[in-house]
Amino acid sequence: MSKGLTSRSEDYSQWYNELVAKADLAEHSAVRGCMVIKPYGYSIWEKMQAVLDQKFKETGHSNAYFPLFIPKSFFSKEASHVDGFATECAVVTHYRLKNDGSGNIIVDEDAKLEEELIVRPTSETIIWNTYKGWIQSYRDLPILVNQWANVVRWEMRTRLFLRTAEFLWQEGHTAHATAEEAIAETEQMLDVYADFAENWMALPVVKGKKTANERFAGALDTYCIEALMQDGKALQAGTSHFLGQNFAKAFDVKFTSKEGKQEFVWATSWGVSTRLMGALIMAHSDDSGLVLPPKLAPIQVVIVPIYKGEEELAKISEAVDVIIKDLKKKGISVKYDDRDTQRPGFKFAEYELKGVPVRLAMGGRDLENNTVELARRDTKTKETVSRDGIADKIELLLEEIQQNIYHKALQFRIENTRKVDSYDDFKKALDETPGFIAAHWDGTSETEAKIKEETKATIRCIPLNNEQEEGVCMVTGKPSSQRVLFARAY
């Protein structure tokens, strides 16, 4: 708290790292690439989990739990899947350590596994191997299961929340009798994610499909939600995959249809992760710290007393109690910080850093005047208001803040989404005014790869319900019927 943050304009990346540390969200651990999610950071993640979990259950899903480990041979069964995940995984080879006799703890070579186990990078293979035992007839379908779990992908360059070797996520895995039903599920879960991003995280997202190059390893179609961060880089915030019959075929999962025929089962999978924490932080926060949307803020209102002596504090605390009770009645979370070890200014800075949406301060004059000082985190404005009906006022204000944060992010995205028609303008825009770029592309993987190679920009998605527009590919000049969304991305 003693020093301020590096500003976003000075060094966005440094600003992010400092903010994650200073707001007590997470830190690097002693294990390369693995993070410690600190209590304040975890309490935000818990709020996200609770909302998502409820949405999954409302759409008919149940939670279950599958093994952390996946036998190596399972990866070979789905060809593209192994290419996608084998190059970045943690491999368990032994099941025992021993003392070498001189006090050193070493791996016991007598305890080598017959088949190596992979720490799950994603669970399609172990789950479809399990579903084989659950599915015989169309009566066993659909299976609508979700898992909250940790997964490991051995990333070499890591950043807290955005890219870590271990991360927390949920992965939905569903099984269906028809392709139509599986596609409908894939689309439904994309809608659930978009709804969560926009209405809870206050994060506007573009719903779209990935190109073949950017698809999940093993999917026929990958749907995604893409968001724009304040530095103009895109962030993939969630994906929903239509897996076709690929995993059913790999693990021989068939069912007897109503007509008595043996058919392979259709699959989907969909997930969001602690990466959403990174998106939440980067989309809204400012040079003073976090800005949290009220619906996900662990503390929605903080109250700080400003007093001289115990007697005044007692009177203030009495008046504050009334406010606290009224706020709690409305389900608003409130913290009263009457610590005597820190000055009010220190506390103000701390809650600003931690993104608490509304701060009340009450001093001797407020006591006399039946007022309280009310400060908004999002606009950094404050005013002195009457305490009459203060809980109602705050309830409305939290709604307003939620809306304001969303609209600010939406406005930013609108201003930073550009149509570009030449490859030169495209490159210039990437460097000078980063953001989403809507451009024509000839639809080939080769052109997409060339653009990525030359500019580090990728096709974030082909937006759903995309406007059809005749044009020519900015690189090859070949005909194109729609613009796709490019950006450099996290």
Added chain:
Amino acid sequence: MSKGLTSRSEDYSQWYNELVAKADLAEHSAVRGCMVIKPYGYSIWEKMQAVLDQKFKETGHSNAYFPLFIPKSFFSKEASHVDGFATECAVVTHYRLKNDGSGNIIVDEDAKLEEELIVRPTSETIIWNTYKGWIQSYRDLPILVNQWANVVRWEMRTRLFLRTAEFLWQEGHTAHATAEEAIAETEQMLDVYADFAENWMALPVVKGKKTANERFAGALDTYCIEALMQDGKALQAGTSHFLGQNFAKAFDVKFTSKEGKQEFVWATSWGVSTRLMGALIMAHSDDSGLVLPPKLAPIQVVIVPIYKGEEELAKISEAVDVIIKDLKKKGISVKYDDRDTQRPGFKFAEYELKGVPVRLAMGGRDLENNTVELARRDTKTKETVSRDGIADKIELLLEEIQQNIYHKALQFRIENTRKVDSYDDFKKALDETPGFIAAHWDGTSETEAKIKEETKATIRCIPLNNEQEEGVCMVTGKPSSQRVLFARAY
């Protein structure tokens, strides 16, 4: 559902295995020792988690998340800890697979880790290494943190829920300025566990301390709750450890006290796991299936229509709707099973197997008479009752069932706890009337080890507030001032 369960008297172990499978609670996975927790089993675990999590928060704890992996060297830092866990752990040695050129997926020897990583069997070491960075002064204390996580202990003989290589648990890890405060925390969390076991799981437990032999690796004192299963074997249902300054010393975690002195921090850890599922199943269930205490039952009331033709079903459904609304208003979870693919008798057996506390059945005559058939799972009794005030009646009945299940288990424990004074009687009791045996012991590890070796019985605990009674050790004849609780155990 087609075949019944093996009875408990015939083969208790087989009964348990069949019940876990047939009630859709869990199954073995393709990975040796790792289980799949199926949706119905997981929904019970979720209820347990929700209650415990709230209790942890009410006692001031926050959740956080620490890495899955622990560097091998960390295990060497706390001497007894390495002995306790090194012989049964999953070791990650590589971080990449590769294609060997002929299509086989093999471990890439170029991707060997410099230091092996252990999949956490428990997290004291990685957490205390982290706490070192969090604690400087007494102002940073206490730290009251809990983690919900998966852990791995390489068990060679596994049983679903009771002993699996991977299991789910929570582990609390707290840091304190004084020994007194840490001991108070250890005892508080034992009380939380006992309260949860008795008032939610309906499982009577004995609170006690472990002997030195049975302590957690690295603890100065291990407190536990011990429960008795229907086959007379004991099950340790939760532990709370006073760790002294062992981990603070191992990881050099000191704080500046109020008096300005540098002191090592005092620690506790405490945990319960998916093993509780095993206890819940074994304590209450019968030869017809699960018996769930209403407070943890995912479905508290199931309603089955008994009808001839669509028209009658429509009328029944209309009457059932009223009941459902009234039950939901009271927060009672209810399922209406109007599937037309199964007969009522099949459904009755299914919900009996799954332990649904209350079953209502409504047929044509009930429609006419304004009645419903009400069946209790715990007593297997049924009666036809008026539908007037049915929701109130069920609300009271659920309370009564909760109490009844608890008292039945308590009565069983009382009847199966015996005082024994000679070693011969002790051995005879173990074989003929298994249960808790209260006997005198000379207090030495040698005698305890001899008894374990010769009878497979262990000292489950030295009960808290134990009655002091002069006696002599049943094995050595040496003086003893109290009886301790022996049993064979899971």
